[in-house]
Amino acid sequence: MTRIVIDGHCDVLYKLFENRALDFYGTSLSGLDVTYERMCRSNIKVQFFAIYLPERITVPHFDYYLEYISIFNRKVASDGRIRPIKNRGDLEAVMNGKQRGALLTLEGADALHGNPLYLRTLYELGVRMIGTTWNYANWAADGILEPRQAGFSRKGKTFIKECDELGILMDASHLSVAAFWDLADTARLPFVASHSNAKAICGHPRNLDDSQIREIIRRDGRIGITFVPWFVKSQGGATIDDLLKHIDYICALGGERQVAFGSDFDGIDRWIPQLEHAGQFPRLVEALAKRYSDEQVNRFLYANWHSLLQAYLPVH
Template sequence: MSDEKTLIIDGHADILYRMEKEGLRFYEDKSNLHLNYDRIVQAGIDLQFFVLFAEPKYSPAEQLKMHLSMIEQFNAEVVGGGKIRPVLKKGDLERNMAAGYRSGLLSIEGGDCIQSDLRILHTMYRLGVRAMGMTWNQGNCIADGCGERVDRGLTDFGREVVREMNRLGMIVDVAHLGQKGFWDLIEIAQAPVIASHANARKIHDHPRNLTDDQLRALFKTGGLVGITFVPMFVGVGTVSIDDLMRHVDHVLELGGEDHLGIGSDFDGIERTLTDLRHGGDLPNFQERLLKTYGEAVMKKIMGGNFKRVIDSILKE
């Protein structure tokens, strides 16, 4: 293996949600966060997506208030701690790394907070949000999630949101989106599309996983799927990296070498893989990728593919 450091990007983690809900501190050594600062360092993560998530029991207006609180916490504590800098435009990741900092990128999980008002989307962009998942499992003003009985696809407003995100330079995320909404979005997208945290439905039939046709469609946009460590999306019962590798194998067999990344969903899950319990275990997965596929493919999956997508979407 070469001496050059492997760039590592994790496209989905609910660190801010747990900090807000449980009063946890990002820089405390004894924090039980899956991805506190020390564990991000142990994982070797250069860029971490920090997700803004609020439970669906809250109204869209309440979710917006909670998201704003998490953005303040990100700026005051995570960035304010002096060791992580935000990624707001193309080139920020490289600049942060050159200056000795790790990076964070804000992402919304479920666009309920937009409340059918593009001005809120613009405001979130100005506050540093650079990615958004259209839905969580339920429906909202943009589309229906994969947990709804009726799937109406993208709403007219949802189509406006996708077009505006493409114009602004925001990453469009289809994780949790219903099937019809997925295909509606693929039809109109003018930039690469990601599924930040999902696995292959062919390997494990779960509504949150993607079919082979969906995976190929993401590849065609130039986007990617972030392989996720959520046990219920990996397999049945107790699961490990062995089970996760079956999903990696399948995505690669479909032609996904340039379209596979990582979306751990750490801190958004209570149960973990037996050998991927938190960020400190990520080197276990990296080593397995290296031994199985070689250095070039490992580096693409660990962060190279995600960087390409980010660079193709974010503005200068």
Template sequence: MEIIDLHCDALMKLADGKGKISFADSSDLDTNKTRLQKGDVKVQCFAIFIEPEIKSDQKFQAALDQIYYFKNEVLGKNHEMKQITSWNDFDHLKENEIGAMLTLEGVDAIGNDLQKLSILHELGVLSVGLTWNNANLAADGAGEPRGAGLTTFGKEIVQFNNRHQILTDVSHLCEKAFWDVMDIADYPIASHSNAKELCNHVRNLTNQQARAMFDKGGLIHVVFNPPFIKESGKASISDLIKHIDHFCALGGVDQIGFGSDFDGISKKVLKLEDSSMYQNLVNELLKYYSEDQVRGFAYQNFLQARPNYRV
């Protein structure tokens, strides 16, 4: 069964490797091309993530560096990889092609300059998360004790996303900022989050947040990071499925997807350690859900919920 995965951090590893890591088959990458092919991943989203310790005046260049490796190492050296730059590109991938979509994990790279976000959008970014776990000029992240909401600039970013049919990703926001996004975002999504009811982690979503996402037509893509699945930090595929069960019980059966966080996590779900093992998850889900429902989780829910095609 084909897969759409909304989040991985391979670009950070490729940029850190400075051209010495092969996207085709490097064992350093959970999401290399060979593993994506084996796991039947049809679309992989690649996050641009800028580490907090990078100096402010170097962050936009760091984002451009990651896009350079995306264009040259992921796309340029692998003819099967095709960049998705508009929402109807999903419908035109050939049988042997894998779609590759850019996302932005935190807007630290743009400082207070919306023109820089426009440049990143022109280069292909179709989903924007306002923060990582820290605070920035747009909002407070889940790890910021202050827990403040969106700034005026943060609201301008969401409005920019609305105008350009860009997803606004809530996965790393503090709760106050989450609710501010829900008030104004046309295209909210949680690219890699689980249920706080089952695992009390600051990165997970409460029942109230999940219901609000579903009520607004947003999707929640479950994440494969064990500390977000079980508080013990060790997790099986069955443990991950409990989060899917929980979101289904809240009314989200048609609004659930996958956001592995491969290449950004150090701990792994047993028998789901990289992209090549995706069908282990599919096969386990088929024991409890209909084929249509599992197809929804795997890719169809996202296709049906994506923003309208651009004119």
């Protein structure tokens, strides 16, 4: 039986933005970790595609987001094999049909500048999840590597409420610790950490401490276990077994229904052996099946993401 997979984070659009010659529908040697062929090989039914502006863009404009969405529409969703997921109907059509689905997310809200019209425009164009910062500060909040380690600004807290009203899920990956707790205090909807692991297992700043994990569990959000090797094991040499330690740990805190995956493929330049691209999910499935029941494996691979989207995507 080929398991279904939903992957909560990749940076394909960043690579397509930086190198217009790359082809999502090309061969496995296309220069992308995630391709259509590899999605089919691993039965990835839904892939989240992040809009992330590279650090070289020092003056972020909203037009960059529109350019990313244009690239997505032309290079990923143009011929019907990949269906953009904007509502529950789209989700169920993908899960029950032959198409594969793509959900647009925003990683770093720098170019929104607190403008509600920009936010609504992204929503109308299909963005359904937003991580407010990348690693550093912007108008809304501090990221995890910003030295001052402040939380959300007044304007940023208004932004959280505007996302709630539209039904856009918030992503806490990359937020400073103070910003994480501001999000927890302000958001009405559950929120996620789309590509973060457990700090108790690997002490990288981008990982979540126990209190953060418990809060996401309490809110019935999701934690996308990520394949970034230096988020998996501090000393280097991360393996699939090391990745599973993060799942074990979060489950021990009560998070079996909150654990999901957010690979960060195409956002990394080093990989876990045997988990080097999107076509290798079966290696992870094999390791999971040795340790967990079929029901648990399916929850981690797709059902936990699916139930969140089913509950919070718009009906139409």
